[in-house]
Amino acid sequence: MNASVEAVGLGKRYGKRWALKDCTLTIPSGRVVGLVGPNGAGKTTLMHLAVGLLAPSAGEITVLGDRPGSDPAVLERLGFLAQDSPTYARLTVRQHLQMGEWLNPRWDAEFAAGRIDALGLDPSQRAGTLSGGQRAQLALTLAVAKRPELLVLDEPVASLDPLARREFLQTLMEVVAVQGVSVVLSSHLIADLERVCDYVVVLVTGRVVLTGDVDELLASHHRITGPRRDPASLPSSQQVIEASHAERQSSFVVRTSEPILDPVWTVTPLTLDDLVLAYMRRDRDAVASTTTGLAVAR
Amino acid sequence: MTRFAWLQARTQSLAVGALLAALAITTAITGVQLAHLYHSLVVPCQTGCDLAQNDFLSHDAFLQDALVLLMRLAPGVIGIFWGAPLVTRELESGTFRLAWTQSVSRTRWVLTKLAVVGLTSVAVSGLLSLMVTWWFRAIDLVNLNQYGTFDMRDIAPIGYGAFAFAIGALLGAVIRRTLPAMAATLGAFVFARVAVTLWVRPNLLVPRHLSSSLGGAEQFGFMSRNGGTPELIAKGSAGPNSWTLSTHFVTSSGHVASASELKAFVHQYCPQIGPPPGGPPPGKSVVAPGIPEAFQNCRAAAGRTYHLVVTYIPAGRYWTLQWLELGVFLALAALALAGCFWWVTRRTN
Amino acid sequence: MIEFHLDPTSGVATYQQLVQQVHQALQLGLLEPGDRLPTAQQVVSSLAINPNTVLKAYRDLEREGLVRAKPGLGTFVVGRLPRTDPVEQARFRRSMAAWLRSARGAGLSIDEIEAIYRTAIRDCLGEGVA
Numbered sequence: 001m002n003a004s005v006e007a008v009g010l011g012k013r014y015g016k017r018w019a020l021k022d023c024t025l026t027i028p029s030g031r032v033v034g035l036v037g038p039n040g041a042g043k044t045t046l047m048h049l050a051v052g053l054l055a056p057s058a059g060e061i062t063v064l065g066d067r068p069g070s071d072p073a074v075l076e077r078l079g080f081l082a083q084d085s086p087t088y089a090r091l092t093v094r095q096h097l098q099m100g101e102w103l104n105p106r107w108d109a110e111f112a113a114g115r116i117d118a119l120g121l122d123p124s125q126r127a128g129t130l131s132g133g134q135r136a137q138l139a140l141t142l143a144v145a146k147r148p149e150l151l152v153l154d155e156p157v158a159s160l161d162p163l164a165r166r167e168f169l170q171t172l173m174e175v176v177a178v179q180g181v182s183v184v185l186s187s188h189l190i191a192d193l194e195r196v197c198d199y200v201v202v203l204v205t206g207r208v209v210l211t212g213d214v215d216e217l218l219a220s221h222h223r224i225t226g227p228r229r230d231p232a233s234l235p236s237s238q239q240v241i242e243a244s245h246a247e248r249q250s251s252f253v254v255r256t257s258e259p260i261l262d263p264v265w266t267v268t269p270l271t272l273d274d275l276v277l278a279y280m281r282r283d284r285d286a287v288a289s290t291t292t293g294l295a296v297a298r
Numbered sequence: 299m300t301r302f303a304w305l306q307a308r309t310q311s312l313a314v315g316a317l318l319a320a321l322a323i324t325t326a327i328t329g330v331q332l333a334h335l336y337h338s339l340v341v342p343c344q345t346g347c348d349l350a351q352n353d354f355l356s357h358d359a360f361l362q363d364a365l366v367l368l369m370r371l372a373p374g375v376i377g378i379f380w381g382a383p384l385v386t387r388e389l390e391s392g393t394f395r396l397a398w399t400q401s402v403s404r405t406r407w408v409l410t411k412l413a414v415v416g417l418t419s420v421a422v423s424g425l426l427s428l429m430v431t432w433w434f435r436a437i438d439l440v441n442l443n444q445y446g447t448f449d450m451r452d453i454a455p456i457g458y459g460a461f462a463f464a465i466g467a468l469l470g471a472v473i474r475r476t477l478p479a480m481a482a483t484l485g486a487f488v489f490a491r492v493a494v495t496l497w498v499r500p501n502l503l504v505p506r507h508l509s510s511s512l513g514g515a516e517q518f519g520f521m522s523r524n525g526g527t528p529e530l531i532a533k534g535s536a537g538p539n540s541w542t543l544s545t546h547f548v549t550s551s552g553h554v555a556s557a558s559e560l561k562a563f564v565h566q567y568c569p570q571i572g573p574p575p576g577g578p579p580p581g582k583s584v585v586a587p588g589i590p591e592a593f594q595n596c597r598a599a600a601g602r603t604y605h606l607v608v609t610y611i612p613a614g615r616y617w618t619l620q621w622l623e624l625g626v627f628l629a630l631a632a633l634a635l636a637g638c639f640w641w642v643t644r645r646t647n
Numbered sequence: 648m649i650e651f652h653l654d655p656t657s658g659v660a661t662y663q664q665l666v667q668q669v670h671q672a673l674q675l676g677l678l679e680p681g682d683r684l685p686t687a688q689q690v691v692s693s694l695a696i697n698p699n700t701v702l703k704a705y706r707d708l709e710r711e712g713l714v715r716a717k718p719g720l721g722t723f724v725v726g727r728l729p730r731t732d733p734v735e736q737a738r739f740r741r742s743m744a745a746w747l748r749s750a751r752g753a754g755l756s757i758d759e760i761e762a763i764y765r766t767a768i769r770d771c772l773g774e775g776v777a
Contacts, residue, residue: 070398
């Protein structure tokens with residue numbers, strides 16, 4: 001299977017601050033990929049680099065086999081929905097579709113008109129007077145109707161109410177089912193992504209801390225609870241991601257490809273949420289200890 | 299992309315178009331009336347025409363002032379409202395993230411927008427100038443001051459409109475916020491106009507010189523700076539519709555008199571001439587009051603020592619100068635447009 | 648046609664929930680051989696889940712021999728779940744009712760009865776344990 005996005009040592013710097021640093025990842029195509037991370041983790045930066053709105057300060061990135069930029073041949077195959085669904089407030093819905101038709105050679109006018117109809121949007125209404133959910137749906141229609149191979153969506157549901165959020169994801173999944181587009185969408189809420197993503201990339205302060213197929217990750221990670229123990233005493237086939245101890249009890253999140261047979265452990269399932277949080281906390285602790293390490297060394 | 303750029307610019311262009319149409323109707327009606335008036339009042343006049351001319355010039359005074367104001371403001375307004383927001387509005391509202399991920403290159407995007415709105419700006423400036431120039435033609439025939447209204451007639455305003463738009467687009471792309479960009483555009487435009495008017499335009503053509511006696515001077519008098527000893531001043535003319543750049547007092551041997559020499563002359567030969575009690579406002583030319591005889595004597599004395607040399611641009615060079623001024627502003631506009639283009643396409647941020 | 652629903656808090660994987668709902672529908676007679684399952688597009692358009700999840704569930708059901716995918720036409724039910732004799736079911740229902748009456752008579756609350764039931768299911772039948 002091809003990769004839709006490939007980054008090697010990718011970095012982006014603003015003045016002295018690195019918004020994204022040493023980012024190396026391969027996002028497979030044909031999936032719905034969730035890009036997760038707290039605010040300021042570099043999700044938007046990564047997406048803007050992928051669609052050619054930004055140029056890298058270090059490393060390189062290829063999207064659908066090409067270097068992203070303002071080359072129309074590359075832009076044709078991408079669909080992008082920026083944060084807060086920007087639209088031209090003074091133009092009507094119909095005029096937005098016209099723009100899509102004029103500016104995109106692969107524009108599917110019938111699909112676009114059908115979508116607007118199904119959504120119940122008034123074509124002569126100005127985009128500035130639409131609700132947040134309607135604007136997001138309009139922007140999604142614009143991105144999908146240009147028949148891209150890859151859809152990149154930056155926090156598309158962040159500012160939507162629950163009903164609008166659900167309707168947006170329904171539309172998106174329908175598009176995936178029918179057209180088979182690859183999707184990369186970001187959110188800082190994992191709950192949003194759990195339903196729809198089958199591949200996840202976790203970013204924290206500009207670095208990748210976890211990537212993988214969701215089913216695989218959930219199958220290979222477990223929470224085990226039992227009598228108090230030192231994490232180092234666990235077998236080497238069980239990689240400890242997180243450990244927490246109470247007076248007489250220890251609880252570990254472990255990664256292992258082998259079944260856990262030791263009867264002393266109670267094994268409970270992990271949600272994607274738990275899993276991602278465990279990795280984020282682990283990264284935060286690792287960063288903290290290196291900084292203190294530096295302080296001590298000095 | 300051309301159609302979309304026009305779609306974005308459509309509302310404001312149509313609004314301006316409607317205003318121009320209204321202006322066209324107004325100027326057409328009143329302009330024809332003015333022409334009739336000119337032919338009935340001014341043309342048949344044989345002697346004592348000053349009265350007839352003043353009478354004629356006093357008609358439609360409000361519209362005269364209004365059109366002058368319009369010509370002064372229009373290019374600046376174009377720059378602020380069409381140039382500055384061109385790129386800035388998209389940057390500020392985030393719609394550039396929508397526009398630059400459609401299937402057009404950024405080069406094509408910016409070139410098309412600049413071309414569509416830029417050409418509209420030029421067209422508007424041109425039409426406006428055409429209407430105003432046509433309306434004023436009878437008045438200009440009476441006033442014979444074509445260099446005085448130089449920047450409000452004919453083709454020079456086209457350059458101003460183009461430049462105002464271009465500098466607005468460039469500053470908008472760099473500053474990225476609408477209101478500061480508009481303010482900067484206004485400032486840059488005003489500065490450029492003032493700078494070219496004061497320092498560039500007088501040097502675009504090689505001036506001619508004309509010698510004449512003091513008697514033929516348009517104005518002759520005394521000027522006292524800061525309440526000190528007055529010096530001689532005069533303003534010569536090289537004929538109607540010409541542009542006097544400067545007038546100098548020159549001795550018979552060809553020496554150009556300096557200000558201190560002129561002061562010394564007054565001190566020596568015109569002792570009764572002095573600043574009136576209380577002192578005149580500095581910098582104003584004073585016709586010494588209440589001593590007409592002394593004034594005439596002084597004038598005669600000056601006439602024996604000095605003659606005037608007027609440096610001027612002849613009437614016939616008017617159109618050459620118009621093309622040069624247009625050229626200067628089109629060149630500046632081209633630079634600004636190139637800068638805007640480079641800024642938008644090269645700096646990916 | 649069956650309508651799926653999703654319980655995100657149950658801790659059961661989405662595709663498994665779909666499989667279970669098909670099993671239940673077959674059990675209750677709501678689905679019969681020849682019925683067509685909803686397309687992936689229809690399911691995701693109402694549930695907002697990944698289409699691959701639906702395809703995975705349908706593949707599992709196909710492996711169990713309960714459904715078959717006919718390209719271009721859809722996925723159809725082809726099998727039945729083994730069902731016990733209704734007479735047998737009625738016999739167990741009567742003995743359960745008797746047990747419940749004696750438990751209530753001994754003073755057990757409904758919660759206690761449910762706890763006993765769940766523990767018994769877990770210990771004796773060994774399902775649902777990680």
